[in-house]
Amino acid sequence: MKNFEGKTAFITGGASGIGFGMAQALRGEGMNVVIADISAENMADARDQVGNDDAVAFVTVDVTDRRSVADAATQTAQAFGDVHVLCNNAGIAGGGAVADPGFDDWDRAMAVNLGGAVNVVKTFVPLIRAHQSGGHVVNTSSAAGLTALPDEGGAYSTAKFAIRGLSESLRLSMAPEGIGVSCLCPGLTRTRILDAPAREDGDGKAMAAEGDPEALFNTMEGAMDPIEVGYAVVRGIRDNAPYILTHGEFYDEMKTLFGEILEAFPTDQAVPATRAAFEKGRRDMCDGLRHLPAVD
Numbered sequence: 001m002k003n004f005e006g007k008t009a010f011i012t013g014g015a016s017g018i019g020f021g022m023a024q025a026l027r028g029e030g031m032n033v034v035i036a037d038i039s040a041e042n043m044a045d046a047r048d049q050v051g052n053d054d055a056v057a058f059v060t061v062d063v064t065d066r067r068s069v070a071d072a073a074t075q076t077a078q079a080f081g082d083v084h085v086l087c088n089n090a091g092i093a094g095g096g097a098v099a100d101p102g103f104d105d106w107d108r109a110m111a112v113n114l115g116g117a118v119n120v121v122k123t124f125v126p127l128i129r130a131h132q133s134g135g136h137v138v139n140t141s142s143a144a145g146l147t148a149l150p151d152e153g154g155a156y157s158t159a160k161f162a163i164r165g166l167s168e169s170l171r172l173s174m175a176p177e178g179i180g181v182s183c184l185c186p187g188l189t190r191t192r193i194l195d196a197p198a199r200e201d202g203d204g205k206a207m208a209a210e211g212d213p214e215a216l217f218n219t220m221e222g223a224m225d226p227i228e229v230g231y232a233v234v235r236g237i238r239d240n241a242p243y244i245l246t247h248g249e250f251y252d253e254m255k256t257l258f259g260e261i262l263e264a265f266p267t268d269q270a271v272p273a274t275r276a277a278f279e280k281g282r283r284d285m286c287d288g289l290r291h292l293p294a295v296d
């Protein structure tokens with residue numbers, strides 16, 4: 001999507017941090033922006049920062065509650081009509097380690113970080129498809145969705161890896177309709193995520209480890225300004241980038257990790273012809289979808 005002017009963006013977790021950075025950057029491109037968030041406090045703060053602007057609307061939403069998401073879609077249509085850009089960004093730290101007993105923290109983290117994205121995609125993407133004039137979906141994963149965090153970061157990485165699968169599948173599915181999809185994987189960014197209650201039991205530390213181990217002790221020092229992530233998102237939408245990667249410090253690690261995956265393949269295997277043909281058919285289909293242009 002290359003033309004932003006006068007179109008509408010709906011951003012979950014839009015009242016703080018990366019979501020607010022996206023809201024500012026997309027508003028700067030002339031879009032109407034719906035800031036959708038669960039936190040009254042963050043909403044009040046965002047309102048103060050936005051000031052008087054008829055092109056920005058504030059909608060209270062809990063992404064874990066499907067009725068609340070449907071209400072948010074109705075309010076968005078009433079405010080601005082069709083939605084073209086959907087930013088699935090609401091997220092929380094915490095959730096605990098994969099091997100921890102007990103499910104409460106895990107379920108809450110999954111409900112927000114993964115279930116929330118599913119609820120919003122399933123509510124809004126049909127609306128984007130219906131107006132048939134293209135659009136773009138940005139799903140916020142994390143660098144912790146590229147390289148897994150151990151221990152307390154287990155639930156977070158599990159959800160963030162899943163956001164990549166959701167994004168890649170949605171991207172292939174929407175390509176024939178000219179709707180782009182990007183997966184955003186930021187590293188350490190200066191936001192409120194570690195201020196959330198989940199941090200009190202130490203979960204925030206695992207988040208901090210996404211960037212720099214030193215940051216465990218001073219979590220947000222040197223973290224990226226969220227507006228920079230917002231500008232990267234604008235460029236990513238314009239280019240219909242499959243991945244929006246903002247933090248260069250992960251490059252070497254990714255090279256090693258993806259190299260390890262490649263090296264794990266048996267390259268001298270005699271693949272049965274029928275199996276090879278099956279996968280060739282699948283690959284040709286996906287490659288075709290990967291090269292379809294998005295609608296401007």
Ligand SMILES: NC(=O)c1ccc[n+]([C@@H]2O[C@H](COP(=O)([O-])OP(=O)(O)OC[C@H]3O[C@@H](n4cnc5c(N)ncnc54)[C@H](O)[C@@H]3O)[C@@H](O)[C@H]2O)c1
Pocket residue numbers: 012013014015016017018019036037038039042061062063064089090091092112116140141142143144185186187188189190191192193194196210
């Ligand atoms: N800050 C980082 O270093 C970092 C790095 C990688 C990825 N991320 C991801 O970026 C996204 C935004 O986080 P942030 O760092 O800007 O944090 P933040 O806490 O500043 O903003 C997140 C916003 O989401 C809202 N939210 C939480 N639960 C919600 C719910 N159920 N329904 C609606 N809104 C809800 C919060 O109220 C908050 O305003 C998250 O998905 C996070 O996982 C953050």
